[in-house]
Amino acid sequence: MNKARTNPLNTFAMHGALIFYTLIALFPVFVILINSFKTRKAIFKEPLALPDTESFSLIGYQTVLKQGDFFLYFQNSMIVTVASLFLILLFGAMAAYALSEYRFRGSKLLGLYLALGIMIPIRIGTVAILDLMVSTGLVNTLWALILVYTAQGLPLAVFILSEFMRQVSDDLKNAGRIDGLSEYTIFFRLVLPLVRPAMATVAVFNMIPIWNDLWFPLILAPTEATKTLTLGSQVFIGQFVTDWNAVLSALSFAILPVLALYVIFSRQLIRGITSGAVK
Amino acid sequence: MTALTLTNVNKSFGAVHVLKDISLTVEDGEFVVFVGPSGCGKSTLLRVIAGLEDATSGEIRIAGEQVNLTPPSKRGIAMVFQSYALYPHLSVRKNMSLALRQEGQPKDVIEQRVANAARMLNLDPYLDRYPSELSGGQRQRVAIGRAIVREPKIFLFDEPLSNLDAALRMNTRIEIANLHRQLSASMIYVTHDQTEAMTLADKIVVLRDGRVEQIGSPMELYNNPANQFVAGFLGSPSMNFFPAGLVNEGDDRTMGVRPEDLFLSDDGPLLAQVIHVEHLGGDTNVIANVQSHQVTARLFGQHSIEAGQSLRLGFSAQKTFHFDADGLPAA
Numbered sequence: 001m002n003k004a005r006t007n008p009l010n011t012f013a014m015h016g017a018l019i020f021y022t023l024i025a026l027f028p029v030f031v032i033l034i035n036s037f038k039t040r041k042a043i044f045k046e047p048l049a050l051p052d053t054e055s056f057s058l059i060g061y062q063t064v065l066k067q068g069d070f071f072l073y074f075q076n077s078m079i080v081t082v083a084s085l086f087l088i089l090l091f092g093a094m095a096a097y098a099l100s101e102y103r104f105r106g107s108k109l110l111g112l113y114l115a116l117g118i119m120i121p122i123r124i125g126t127v128a129i130l131d132l133m134v135s136t137g138l139v140n141t142l143w144a145l146i147l148v149y150t151a152q153g154l155p156l157a158v159f160i161l162s163e164f165m166r167q168v169s170d171d172l173k174n175a176g177r178i179d180g181l182s183e184y185t186i187f188f189r190l191v192l193p194l195v196r197p198a199m200a201t202v203a204v205f206n207m208i209p210i211w212n213d214l215w216f217p218l219i220l221a222p223t224e225a226t227k228t229l230t231l232g233s234q235v236f237i238g239q240f241v242t243d244w245n246a247v248l249s250a251l252s253f254a255i256l257p258v259l260a261l262y263v264i265f266s267r268q269l270i271r272g273i274t275s276g277a278v279k
Numbered sequence: 280m281t282a283l284t285l286t287n288v289n290k291s292f293g294a295v296h297v298l299k300d301i302s303l304t305v306e307d308g309e310f311v312v313f314v315g316p317s318g319c320g321k322s323t324l325l326r327v328i329a330g331l332e333d334a335t336s337g338e339i340r341i342a343g344e345q346v347n348l349t350p351p352s353k354r355g356i357a358m359v360f361q362s363y364a365l366y367p368h369l370s371v372r373k374n375m376s377l378a379l380r381q382e383g384q385p386k387d388v389i390e391q392r393v394a395n396a397a398r399m400l401n402l403d404p405y406l407d408r409y410p411s412e413l414s415g416g417q418r419q420r421v422a423i424g425r426a427i428v429r430e431p432k433i434f435l436f437d438e439p440l441s442n443l444d445a446a447l448r449m450n451t452r453i454e455i456a457n458l459h460r461q462l463s464a465s466m467i468y469v470t471h472d473q474t475e476a477m478t479l480a481d482k483i484v485v486l487r488d489g490r491v492e493q494i495g496s497p498m499e500l501y502n503n504p505a506n507q508f509v510a511g512f513l514g515s516p517s518m519n520f521f522p523a524g525l526v527n528e529g530d531d532r533t534m535g536v537r538p539e540d541l542f543l544s545d546d547g548p549l550l551a552q553v554i555h556v557e558h559l560g561g562d563t564n565v566i567a568n569v570q571s572h573q574v575t576a577r578l579f580g581q582h583s584i585e586a587g588q589s590l591r592l593g594f595s596a597q598k599t600f601h602f603d604a605d606g607l608p609a610a
């Protein structure tokens with residue numbers, strides 16, 4: 001074992017720094033959570049105090065559950081996020097595999113073209129996208145959001161995944177070909193499992209911006225039936241009065257699924273399954 | 280019957296011409312070794328035979344049937360890669376049986392064949408482990424096992440031992456030789472290890488720059504090399520070359536003498552200045568300069584020779600080779 005790593009002082013410093021960072025990162029979440037269980041008065045009087053018998057109140061949650069169709073918003077957000085992530089990973093991985101595995105005329109150029117999207121924010125094209133969605137009749141459907149988010153996530157996904165796929169051993173793929181696996185089986189059964197950490201990275205990177213996005217839901221799908229959670233929570237934030245209990249409760253709700261998805265993906269990040277394939 | 284026939288096979292990657300007019304045959308049950316310096320196209324040739332690369336031109340026949348357009352899995356070949364290339368997410372048993380399941384073989388046949396291969400390679404205790412839980416040598420045996428269960432017409436090995444340490448390499452080499460005897464299958468084996476080539480091969484194919492330099496049995500190649508390249512490539516340490524003029528005034532050919540054919544002799548024709556001595560116990564390798572030409576002598580037994588001293592080396596005239604300026608034999 002590395003000597004520097006076993007030095008107790010180093011270990012202490014390292015863990016100290018990590019714990020400190022964790023505390024800073026979790027503090028806002030913690031404040032949101034405790035305040036979502038307090039009365040409005042208590043929130044403003046002592047924002048950092050834990051809820052006690054006097055200040056405890058579920059009024060925020062009650063408002064959220066009564067107001068609008070909160071579970072529908074929740075479901076919409078979930079559908080949009082999961083579907084977009086699925087499509088980003090599927091198409092991103094397939095494009096990345098084609099670019100890294102097969103040589104064909106213009107493959108370099110195509111790779112560059114696909115990566116261009118990393119530098120150009122998709123919001124620049126909002127007007128054109130809205131036009132497109134109106135004329136295809138997709139406006140005010142969840143599909144509008146799913147398609148836009150997929151397009152937004154693909155460039156980085158292709159870029160990262162093709163780098164990783166280039167590192168998958170040729171011998172392994174060739175062994176599969178000799179064993180009679182089809183190109184699709186090689187892709188799904190050999191290559192994808194080996195780039196799983198990269199897939200998880202791409203998923204985590206894309207998940208939060210999609211879940212939190214307010215822009216496209218507001219423009220492309222603002223109807224009651226297609227509202228996402230972020231958009232739905234906006235009703236509690238008014239120009240003059242803001243229902244802080246409801247906002248904090250809605251936010252607390254919104255954190256949970258992201259947390260769950262993150263746990264799922266981050267488990268993949270640390271799986272050491274790749275070792276032992278080759279040398 | 281011939282297991283494999285290549286006729287004028289060429290392979291280019293774009294403008295790079297890698298294989299040039301390769302023609303050769305592999306008989307049934309023959310052990311053929313491809314040797315040649317790094318980058319000469321050995322792996323490419325093997326991949327063309329396997330069908331992992333298409334030949335640019337030429338014909339490939341396996342067991343008499345043209346297979347130029349046949350996909351790798353239908354060619355009746357199995358390949359063992361230098362990097363093992365085991366499927367990391369499958370157990371040893373599944374690694375070995377994947378190809379058979381893919382072919383749709385019945386369950387009992389698969390089990391039977393996997394059990395046989397495992398017994399042959401002493402892999403029984405490891406069948407339910409994953410590749411990451413095996414040592415290098417065990418992984419290599421699994422890779423070989425994966426090839427055996429397919430009962431291929433031809434085995435292809437691409438430097439299968441180069442990742443193993445010296446002792447393990449020798450054991451596995453013997454195992455492969457045994458395997459060849461037991462299975463009496465045709466095998467093609469790529470290596471740049473002299474010893475592997477000489478000890479395993481029925482027939483050696485020497486390649487250089489994508490061309491076949493010579494084909495023959497190990498002793499044929501050792502005794503009658505077709506040119507200076509083959510003479511220098513086979514044998515270890517490699518053959519000494521120096522101008523024949525050093526020995527016979529006015530001779531403008533190149534003379535070749537194998538290190539093991541040089542001996543100490545007080546009236547020998549070569550006056551040599553010793554640069555370095557390697558004491559191997561059974562043998563002594565003397566590296567010396569004859570004028571400005573470096574020669575190596577492999578002397579049997581132990582000798583007390585030291586760097587810096589001079590000595591005379593002799594050889595018998597029958598044990599010499601002569602080459603002209605183009606490297607071709609010159610009588």
Ligand SMILES: Nc1ncnc2c1ncn2[C@@H]1O[C@H](COP(=O)(O)OP(=O)(O)OP(=O)(O)O)[C@@H](O)[C@H]1O
Nearest residue numbers: 292295297315316317318319320321322323324471
């Ligand atoms: N896909 C490719 N594209 C272009 N050139 C290639 C490609 N594959 C191999 N080559 C070239 O073909 C030549 C032969 O390569 P090959 O891998 O067959 O050599 P080798 O004899 O197996 O060498 P080694 O002993 O180092 O494994 C090399 O010069 C290599 O640069």
Ligand SMILES: [Mg+2]
Nearest residue numbers: 321322323437
């Ligand atoms: Mg090679």
